Each structure stands twice: as structure tokens, then as C-alpha cells.
Amino acid sequence: MSKETKAKSIIEPRVLKGFRDFLPSMEIPKKAITNNLEKHFRSYGFVPIDTPILEYTEVLLGKGGGETDKQIFHFKDNGERDVALRFDLTVPFARFLAQHQSELSLPFKRFHIDKVWRGENPQKGRYREFTQCDFDIVGVDNAEADFEILSMMDSSFSVMGVQNYQFCIAHRGLFNTFLAHLGLLEMSVEILRTVDKLRKIGKEEVQKLLHELTGEGEKANAILQYISKEDEKEPFLTTLDRLTALAGGENPHSERMRTIYSYLHEAGIEEHFTFDPSITRGLDYYTGIVYETFLTELPHFGSVCSGGRYNDLAGLYTKEELPGVGSSIGLDRLLAALEELGSPIVSSASSADVAIFNTDVKHFSHYDRIARVMRKDGLRVAIYLLNKKIGVQYKWAETNAIPFAVLLSEDDVLSSTLTVKNLRTREVHNALSIEAAIALIRKSTRRLTTLGGR
Amino acid sequence: MSKETKAKSIIEPRVLKGFRDFLPSMEIPKKAITNNLEKHFRSYGFVPIDTPILEYTEVLLGKGGGETDKQIFHFKDNGERDVALRFDLTVPFARFLAQHQSELSLPFKRFHIDKVWRGENPQKGRYREFTQCDFDIVGVDNAEADFEILSMMDSSFSVMGVQNYQFCIAHRGLFNTFLAHLGLLEMSVEILRTVDKLRKIGKEEVQKLLHELTGEGEKANAILQYISKEDEKEPFLTTLDRLTALAGGENPHSERMRTIYSYLHEAGIEEHFTFDPSITRGLDYYTGIVYETFLTELPHFGSVCSGGRYNDLAGLYTKEELPGVGSSIGLDRLLAALEELGSPIVSSASSADVAIFNTDVKHFSHYDRIARVMRKDGLRVAIYLLNKKIGVQYKWAETNAIPFAVLLSEDDVLSSTLTVKNLRTREVHNALSIEAAIALIRKSTRRLTTLGGR
Known part of the structure; x- marks a missing residue:
């Protein structure tokens, strides 16, 4: 090919909006972190699985489709099948559990670190292609499993070389007990979604929305009282006692939280955990503990590790109820945070x-x-x-x-x-x-x- | 949700044709192998990179599109862009090199282990989603770089716990010199494609096709003589001397091969390498050495590691000529082979x-x-x-x-x-x-x- 014709046919090298390349200077720390996490998860007896990046759209979205629809990459393949790129690792895991039930032995502890895709509008630190790191225990509904996930979250952060983080925990079952006590259980999903906005829109706005929702200022105030802590440093058990009283007295959820806390205390890691009743995790499949994680020096990064307990994860695909508890680390956000903090992990990419x-x-x-x-x-x-x-x-x-x-x-x-x-x-x-x-x-x-x- | 309505809405958990889940029993060995390979590549000073799974279709296929077209997953995204899933790791790497030229320092040695997608009809051991493991040296055209890739291929196989393999090497430049000597250089691509079928369709059929192509039985015979070895165990240098004579005497390509062989010999690994002139690698971007790898106990698995030297990899995206040499291991095929061989790597998946x-x-x-x-x-x-x-x-x-x-x-x-x-x-x-x-x-x-x- 002559130089001339070649010059004409050159295609501009570029990537899609919201996608990016990882040069060695970022890929080396990313791999160092994921390798260390994998080794760490395996030390707890967790095992890796892998699932396809592409699935039947119906399998990923359910029969209705719904709101997630606009955010996912989906298309018809050459065989005219409706297919979609996975938008998280939880839904494929639920499908996996239902499909391979007979080959797995419960309790099943798995981790999965891989990419997912969402067609959101890219913002700083938000990409259309990003990496999640999920770890879950399936087949157990007790305080021991809840504790094991929390304890792994804690050790994972030290394994990733992250200091100064806070796990904020709440309990969806306890919150629902409180709402039932108020006679508001029917609208729990809407209330949860509203409460979830607290960090974004502030107390006043949330109170207004709750008032509109419940139609009663007094109930809106009660909810606000439940989700607020006068003193940010209120000890875990004090918060628990206060919420238990608001929810009408002792109940199994409070007891569960007390046991979990006793294990955290025995393990000597309780200071990393705060009881934060404003944490709800907007999604409605959680039924027990829920949590988010914030970097104390970089709170504007939002939660870098979230999850909770669900008691019927694979209900879309099987009649068997599979309880589970799990957590997901947002690796891209964490890498960006480590870069901003000048962590040696990010700056030591020698070939x-x-x-x-x-x-x-x-x-x-x-x-x-x-x-x-x-x-x-x-x-x-x-x-x-x-x-x-x-x-x-x-x-x-x-x-x-x-x-x-x-x-x-x-x-x-x-x-x-x-x-x-x-x-x-x-x-x-x-x-x-x-x-x-x-x-x-x-x-x-x-x-x-x-x-x-x- | 009542049991009844739930039973109605259950979605059959299944994966797409040609896709598959990896249960821990297969994912544990897969991860063990990739982790060991990564560590191995890094010991040679190779660094990891990552690129998006989704790219502009034009970037992946060039302006024409062409034959690969039917085999790739492509669609219009929500922004009406023509996008496609990568079908190998080489094309995105070429795009990456052109785009980040100013940020990279040549010679650049990178590896990339990840999935690619092709819409082929699935067969035993062939999937629509599969993992490639590529390693390349860019910015060098000499025997030392060729040797380093060959040497890494050799040590990679021992790192993966594979015994009994044979690397079959040829040289595209030498073959073209031979064709030029015969006056057939113009149709070299067609001839290479035909010769590439030797393993599949046999000598006779290839001779027939070559006769049709060149229009001359004598030339077809000469090509067949070039690509055939009377004795499978013919020593490397004997084959090289014979081919050099057929190509009209000493030339830079023969000299290159002689130097590479001397390095293999000095490193004490020459017995794993055969000069096999029938290896051509159908694709037309190779310009120097080319190679395929066969497991001696499982020849029906085909090549499990292939590659070669190309002298203008990123020509589609930049005017700068970037010579390179690289290799790609087909991890899925290799895993299947290890399973068939009863390798302890595959059977020791303890949680x-x-x-x-x-x-x-x-x-x-x-x-x-x-x-x-x-x-x-x-x-x-x-x-x-x-x-x-x-x-x-x-x-x-x-x-x-x-x-x-x-x-x-x-x-x-x-x-x-x-x-x-x-x-x-x-x-x-x-x-x-x-x-x-x-x-x-x-x-x-x-x-x-x-x-x-x-």
C-alpha cells in the first residue's frame, strides 16, 4: 500500500463515550488489588465462579423489563434473540444458583470480580464499563453469616491498602417492624426510597416528601426521628436500644443485630462499624442487614462497598427460597480514591x-x-x-x-x-x-x- | 407474593447457546493458570493493559467490514452508534497503541488475558465466549525479540503444568522470498490460505487447489515440496538449509531464523521447536516468523498457542509503522485438554x-x-x-x-x-x-x- 492511499484510510483511534483504556500505570495497581482480594476471599473458603457477559434480556430483567431497561445495553443477536450485557453480578448469580442448584452444596460461598455495563450518562468517576467485586454466602440466614461478610469487608479494606473507612449498617427488618408499628408497612418501599435520598437532598426535603407520602406530619416526624442520630458518635448499642424502643420493643431483628455486634466486638473490629439507621439501600430485595461504606477522607466519593441480606435471591428462577448475604466493592471508584489519596499502590507501577x-x-x-x-x-x-x-x-x-x-x-x-x-x-x-x-x-x-x- | 403467582412468573434459568458458566471446579483451575501466567509474564518485564469489551464497529473491522462481519456481535447502542464486541485482543491492542503512542515508551511489552466473542456455530471445545491470553513486544524487529516470545511460550507451558508440546515454526518472509523466486509473489495471500488448509484437507487436495490457483502443475509441486517434510524429525537447521536453497539461496529471513535458532540452542530449549514450513497462519498481516503449538498427546485439539511477527500492526490507525511479535494462548482449549489428560491442576479444586x-x-x-x-x-x-x-x-x-x-x-x-x-x-x-x-x-x-x- 502506498503512503498516499494509506493516509486516506486511517481510522481515528478512539474509545466509546463512558469507556476507557487502562494503561499499565493503572492496570498494574488494579491487578495487584484484585489479586490480593482473590487470595483473601479464598482464605475464607470462598470460591470463584464465572458467568457469561451476555444473557437473555428476559433472564436479566424479568418478564416485565421495567426501569433498569433504559440503562442496559441490549440488542438482538444474529439468531434474533433478545440479549443484554449484564448490569451487575447479582442477577447472573441468582440465575446461576437456580440453574446449578443440584451441583452446589449449601452453604455456598462465592466471589466474582468482573466487569458490568450500564448505559448511564458518564460523570466523573462513573463509567459505562466498570468492575464490581462481589462476595456472597448463600443458604444461611443467621448472625454468623452476616458477621462473616462484615468481617471480610473489614479485612478486605486492609488488604486493599485502604485506611480510614467506616461501615454504616442498618437493618431493613427492624425498619419494617418500626413501620408496621406506625401502621405504614404497606408503603415501606416508597418510604425506603425517600429515606435513601437523605444524604443527597437533606433532612428538610426528606421530611417534606415523607409528609406528602404518609399524609401525616407526625408520622413523617417519627420516621425522621428513627433515621436520624442526634450524635454522630452515638455508640452502636445505644442506637440499637433507641431504635428497638421506637419499633415497639424487643424483636428478632434487634436480637440479630445484638449478636452480630457481639461477634464484631469479640473480633476486635467493632470500631469500624456504625449503626446508621438512614442506610436503606433503595432496592427492595433486601430483608435484613444493609450497609454502605464511606472513606472518611473522601466522603464525596459516596459508598465504595455496599450490600446486605436478601432472603429470596433466586425467586425469579426457582421456587426454592435461597437466603443470602453479600457485599459488593466498587473497584473503579476505589482506585480513583486511592489515586486521589496518593496511595503507594497506585504510584508504584514499575514494569x-x-x-x-x-x-x-x-x-x-x-x-x-x-x-x-x-x-x-x-x-x-x-x-x-x-x-x-x-x-x-x-x-x-x-x-x-x-x-x-x-x-x-x-x-x-x-x-x-x-x-x-x-x-x-x-x-x-x-x-x-x-x-x-x-x-x-x-x-x-x-x-x-x-x-x-x- | 403468594406461592401461586410466584410459580407462574418463574423464568427458566439458562444461558445463551455457545456461552457457559464456570462452576468453581473449572474456575479455580482457570484462575490458577491465569494467575501463574500473569506472574510469569511480569517476570519478563511485561505489563498488563486493559481495553473496553465494546468498541466502534468501524474501529474493529476497518471501513470495509468484510468477512469477519458475520462472526461478530454488533449492534446499535442507545446513542445510535455502531458498536461491536471485540473478537480478538490484537485489534484493540493496535488501536490502543495508535491512541496512546505518546504515553508509551518503546519497546513496549504487554500482556492481556481476557474474553473475546465470536458468533461462530459452537462445536465441541469451541464457544462464542472464550478467553485469549496475548503477549506481544512492540517497537522491535530483530531476532532477539522473536526469540524472547518463543522462549516465553516455552516457559509458559511449563508454568501451566503442560507437558509434551511442540512449537511448529515457519517464516512468512522466507516463504514469500520462495514465491518471488517462483514468480508467484502476487498471489501469495491466496497461496498461503490454501497451504493453511494442509492439516485439514490433506496433501492431494491442497495440490489440486494450488494447481488451479497457479495454473501450473510444476509450480504447485514446487510449493508442495517447500511445505512438506519427508522426515518429520528433520533437524531444524537441515530444514532451514533446504528451504533456503529452494528460495534461491541465502537471504535476510534465513539469517534471522539461524540467529533465533542459535538463541534457542544456547538456552537449551531447542528440542521443543520444529521448523514446519506448512505453518502459514491464514491471516495476511504476518510478515516474519509464524508459529502454532500442538499437544503431542492430543493433536486433534489443534493449535493451543499461535502467533507471529507483523511489521505494521497499527497501520489502520496511525501512519507510524509499529513492528511487533506476539503470541496468543487459547485458554479454553488448553483447559479442556488438561481436563482430558487428567491433569492434577484441573482435579484439585478444593475450596x-x-x-x-x-x-x-x-x-x-x-x-x-x-x-x-x-x-x-x-x-x-x-x-x-x-x-x-x-x-x-x-x-x-x-x-x-x-x-x-x-x-x-x-x-x-x-x-x-x-x-x-x-x-x-x-x-x-x-x-x-x-x-x-x-x-x-x-x-x-x-x-x-x-x-x-x-
Whole structure:
């Protein structure tokens, strides 16, 4: 093809609105985080599953379709089937449970970290393609399972290298008991949806909406009293006692919350958990505890990890009632937050521990031999593959954040030694044995955090 | 919702034709293999990238569209854009390179392990959704880069726990030199496509097609002579010398092959590589070495790893010529092969190293404490969360292939000891300290292979 015709046919390289590429500088930390989470989930006996990204639209949306409809990517495939890209990992999991019931042994603990798609209007930190990280326990309805998910949420955040977070918990069953006590159970879904807006529109606006909804100022006030905490630092059990009284006295939901709290306390992690009765999770399939998670330094990021207990997850696909409890971490939002916080996880995307410079290509097999030995010892080794001036090779190593270079002189080749340069300090170490070189590099590249992705 | 109305609205849980779920028994080995590959690629200084699953159709198919068209999933999104699911990882990578040229430093070494979609008719081992594992070096055209990819292919197979494989290499440049020598360079693409069918339709049929194509029996015979090896075990350099002669004598491509071979020999891995001149890779963007990989015990699986050198990968999107060399492993086919071979990687999908049985829920916090200590020491620990008879708990551990159980007697709780049962041998160890219990479990659960995904 001549240069001329080629120039004409060039297509502008671009991605769709709301989609994005991950360059190594972001993909390396993303993978480090997901790898660590996977290892962490597996340490709790959770297992991975995978489901198709594309499903029958009917399976994902139910027979009616409804509100989610406009937000999802759906189309007719070549076989004229109505198909859609999954918009979360929960619905496919429900379908999966119903379909493979006989192959699974309950309680079933699974995790799933993968992409989902929604056709929302993209905003800062919101994409049409994003990654969710879900973990659920199915087949159990008790405080022990509720606690295990909360406890995993807590340890997950430390595994991700996140500090300063707060889990805000409430209980949908307790809230419904309270509404029943007020005689408002019939309109619980509408009330929940309204209460869910508290963070966005403020107390006054919510009170107005509740008044309109219930038709009674007194009941609107009672609801507002239930969902508000006078003192943000009100202890967990004090809030629980107060809400229990408002709901008409002791009940199984309060008891459940008390047991969960006792486990959190025994595990020594209770200070990360607040009882926040304004948390409702707008969706109506939750039946027990619900929670959201906020980064104390970046509250404007919204919740980075949410979920709760549902008592009939797969009801759309099977008559069997499958109770469950689970949580979902929004990885993209969390990555953006870590970037904003200047976390070392995001800034340490080095492509290798050491570069072997190409000082004379006739020694290439010798470079390869050295690289093999170093890799066997766990180092990441990149041989520079072009025949370029040494200055270009330094520049390349710098751009790729590689901290060390091996340069071989003719003497090195003859006597099987190495010259190693620390590219940060510019210190040069001559005539090292390969073992000494490995020890030197390993010592200085010890990962800043445990998040090296190793 | 009453039982009755619920029964009516149940949707059959099912997946689309050619798509499938991965249950833990397959997802655990899949993840173990991809994790090991990622670690392996990173040890060579390769870095991960990620691109959207959905792109402008024009970007993926070029302005013409063409043959691939029928095989891809494409549709109009809500914004009336023509969009398509990626059908490989190479085209998005080419687009990525053109778009981010200024942010990348050449040579650029990347890997990408993810799903792609094609609307082909599903066959055994062929799916509409499948996982590719690509690794490429861009910005270099020399024997050292060619060798590095081949060398990584070799070590990748051992990292995946695969034995008995053969890499079949040829050189497109050498083949074209040969065709030019015959005066057939103009129809090289058609000839390559025909030769590519050799494995499927046999020698005779190919000869017939070549005769029709070239119009000359003699030339068809010459091509057949080039692509055939009398002796399957003909040494690499002998084949190279023979083909060089057929192509009219020494030329840069033969020299390149000789250098690559010398590196393979120096690295001591040359026995895994055969010069197989019938390998052409039907696609027309290859310009240098090309290769396919066959499992010697399962040749009917076809190639499980293929690729080659291309000298203008991103030409559709940029005027800059970006030479590269790369390889793609077909993970689904490989998983199916490992399953057929009874590989321990596929059969060792245990959900945890040890189950803590729920003998009395009042001790739950004690179980949790033990689990935390064990997890810190690297064990995978699943607490049984239901209040069920011990027989049910044994059955659950068995189904999940958990090799050990911790059972706590009242004495154990009082004296802070553990009773550990080996669920395979049924051996019981009483009154163990937690350290002794960890040592016992660790000793027996040492991974069968290095592929534990740790």
C-alpha cells in the first residue's frame, strides 16, 4: 500500500463515550488489588465462579423489563434473540444458583470480580464499563453469616491498602417492624426510597416528601426521628436500644443485630462499624442487614462497598427460597480514591525490578542466561531488546520506573561478573557475582506495601 | 407474593447457546493458570493493559467490514452508534497503541488475558465466549525479540503444568522470498490460505487447489515440496538449509531464523521447536516468523498457542509503522485438554484447606479466632455456618474437597486445644496446640503442583 492511499484510510483511534483504556500505570495497581482480594476471599473458603457477559434480556430483567431497561445495553443477536450485557453480578448469580442448584452444596460461598455495563450518562468517576467485586454466602440466614461478610469487608479494606473507612449498617427488618408499628408497612418501599435520598437532598426535603407520602406530619416526624442520630458518635448499642424502643420493643431483628455486634466486638473490629439507621439501600430485595461504606477522607466519593441480606435471591428462577448475604466493592471508584489519596499502590507501577542493558548484542545469550537465573529467584527482569545508545536505554528504564540496570563490560563477560547500577541513587556496583547482584536488587526493591501482586 | 403467582412468573434459568458458566471446579483451575501466567509474564518485564469489551464497529473491522462481519456481535447502542464486541485482543491492542503512542515508551511489552466473542456455530471445545491470553513486544524487529516470545511460550507451558508440546515454526518472509523466486509473489495471500488448509484437507487436495490457483502443475509441486517434510524429525537447521536453497539461496529471513535458532540452542530449549514450513497462519498481516503449538498427546485439539511477527500492526490507525511479535494462548482449549489428560491442576479444586465444624454455635467467636490465626499463616479456612448435625457437615466438607476438619470438644475450648481430623485418612489428632494443628494441615495440603494459585 502506498503512503498516499494509506493516509486516506486511517481510522481515528478512539474509545466509546463512558469507556476507557487502562494503561499499565493503572492496570498494574488494579491487578495487584484484585489479586490480593482473590487470595483473601479464598482464605475464607470462598470460591470463584464465572458467568457469561451476555444473557437473555428476559433472564436479566424479568418478564416485565421495567426501569433498569433504559440503562442496559441490549440488542438482538444474529439468531434474533433478545440479549443484554449484564448490569451487575447479582442477577447472573441468582440465575446461576437456580440453574446449578443440584451441583452446589449449601452453604455456598462465592466471589466474582468482573466487569458490568450500564448505559448511564458518564460523570466523573462513573463509567459505562466498570468492575464490581462481589462476595456472597448463600443458604444461611443467621448472625454468623452476616458477621462473616462484615468481617471480610473489614479485612478486605486492609488488604486493599485502604485506611480510614467506616461501615454504616442498618437493618431493613427492624425498619419494617418500626413501620408496621406506625401502621405504614404497606408503603415501606416508597418510604425506603425517600429515606435513601437523605444524604443527597437533606433532612428538610426528606421530611417534606415523607409528609406528602404518609399524609401525616407526625408520622413523617417519627420516621425522621428513627433515621436520624442526634450524635454522630452515638455508640452502636445505644442506637440499637433507641431504635428497638421506637419499633415497639424487643424483636428478632434487634436480637440479630445484638449478636452480630457481639461477634464484631469479640473480633476486635467493632470500631469500624456504625449503626446508621438512614442506610436503606433503595432496592427492595433486601430483608435484613444493609450497609454502605464511606472513606472518611473522601466522603464525596459516596459508598465504595455496599450490600446486605436478601432472603429470596433466586425467586425469579426457582421456587426454592435461597437466603443470602453479600457485599459488593466498587473497584473503579476505589482506585480513583486511592489515586486521589496518593496511595503507594497506585504510584508504584514499575514494569520490572531490573533492566539488562544491551551493551553488545553479541552477548545476547549471556543476557538471557543472567535473566533466567534472576527470574528463578523471583526478580522481574526486562532485557532491553534494541541496539541503541546507552542514553536511550537509561531513558527507557526511567520511563518504565525500573530501579536497577545490569551493564556488562567485556571484563564482566569474561569473568562472569555483573556491573549493577542503582538508577535512583546512580550508585554503581562493580564485579558482582550474580548472587550478590540478586541480593542487592532484592534488598532495595522490597515492595513498599504487601501489594506487589506477587 | 403468594406461592401461586410466584410459580407462574418463574423464568427458566439458562444461558445463551455457545456461552457457559464456570462452576468453581473449572474456575479455580482457570484462575490458577491465569494467575501463574500473569506472574510469569511480569517476570519478563511485561505489563498488563486493559481495553473496553465494546468498541466502534468501524474501529474493529476497518471501513470495509468484510468477512469477519458475520462472526461478530454488533449492534446499535442507545446513542445510535455502531458498536461491536471485540473478537480478538490484537485489534484493540493496535488501536490502543495508535491512541496512546505518546504515553508509551518503546519497546513496549504487554500482556492481556481476557474474553473475546465470536458468533461462530459452537462445536465441541469451541464457544462464542472464550478467553485469549496475548503477549506481544512492540517497537522491535530483530531476532532477539522473536526469540524472547518463543522462549516465553516455552516457559509458559511449563508454568501451566503442560507437558509434551511442540512449537511448529515457519517464516512468512522466507516463504514469500520462495514465491518471488517462483514468480508467484502476487498471489501469495491466496497461496498461503490454501497451504493453511494442509492439516485439514490433506496433501492431494491442497495440490489440486494450488494447481488451479497457479495454473501450473510444476509450480504447485514446487510449493508442495517447500511445505512438506519427508522426515518429520528433520533437524531444524537441515530444514532451514533446504528451504533456503529452494528460495534461491541465502537471504535476510534465513539469517534471522539461524540467529533465533542459535538463541534457542544456547538456552537449551531447542528440542521443543520444529521448523514446519506448512505453518502459514491464514491471516495476511504476518510478515516474519509464524508459529502454532500442538499437544503431542492430543493433536486433534489443534493449535493451543499461535502467533507471529507483523511489521505494521497499527497501520489502520496511525501512519507510524509499529513492528511487533506476539503470541496468543487459547485458554479454553488448553483447559479442556488438561481436563482430558487428567491433569492434577484441573482435579484439585478444593475450596479450603480446613473446615471448622460448628459443634456448638455458642463457641462461634472462638471458631472465628482460630480461623484468623490459621489464615494469617496462609491456610484457607472455611467455618461451617449452619447449625446442622455433624454428618451433614462432613458431607459438606467432602463435596467441597476440604481435606481437614477442626472439631472442638468442650475440653478443647477450656484448654485452648484443637481436635483435627484428616478427612481422607479419617485419622484423628487430639488436643493439638493451634501451631501443631497448622503444621499438620500445612504438611499434608502442600500443593500437588506449584499451581495452587497462591
